[in-house]
Amino acid sequence: MKRLFTVLCSLLAALGLAACDHFNLKELEPGVSTAADVRQRFGPPQMEWYNDDGSVTWEYSRQPMGTECFMMTIGADSVLRRVDQVLNENSFARIQRGMSGDEVRRILGAPGTRERFDLAKETVWGWRVGKEASGDPVFFLVHFNDDGRVARTSRFVELRG
Structure with missing residues (x-):
């Protein structure tokens, strides 16, 4: 049953629906999950940002109706390094x-x-x-x-x- 729910959430996420983000995020673990795991749960990123250290940050915005934007940093070794929800006061202060x-x-x-x-x-x-x-x-x-x-x-x- 859990597998069916995960597949359903992955399909909805790929369609741009954020309803399953909470469950998909719980399945991802920085330092363990891979780039393939992120793509399976969230689909292709809307933007890729290449970082000086060889990592890449993938953007998953839930705009215009959602209130979140996830930036997921993938290391050069294709392992998830961090997940940040960037629509917050700290990010706003950086503008x-x-x-x-x-x-x-x-x-x-x-x-x-x-x-x-x-x-x-x-x-x-x-x-x-x-x-x-x-x-x-x-x-x-x-x-x-x-x-x-x-x-x-x-x-x-x-x-x-």
Whole structure:
């Protein structure tokens, strides 16, 4: 029965559904699980980031409707080294004025939204990061100037009345 559930979760994860992330993460163990284990449970990564030490970090964003983005670092030996859920206060604090879009994506993963505001002369990327006590979704926003550099960050609560 456990095997059937694992296969079902893997199939749903491959389709981009995050419902089984919790169970899939419990099956992965840094230092033991392999790159093949990660792919079996989460499917192909949305982005691969190559690191100076020969490792690669795979991005699994659950945007636009989810509130998580997993960065899974695979060592040069194809063994899982770490799993980080990066949509958190520590990662938000790393976003600094002057960063490029690539630098921001490397930290937070793919945004759920990208909007251009011509009057403000800025492009805003947004990540759904949680909910208020009322159930209204909360977004972390990164505002880019016309040079494609971070101008500021903010938060937004989508009031659903």
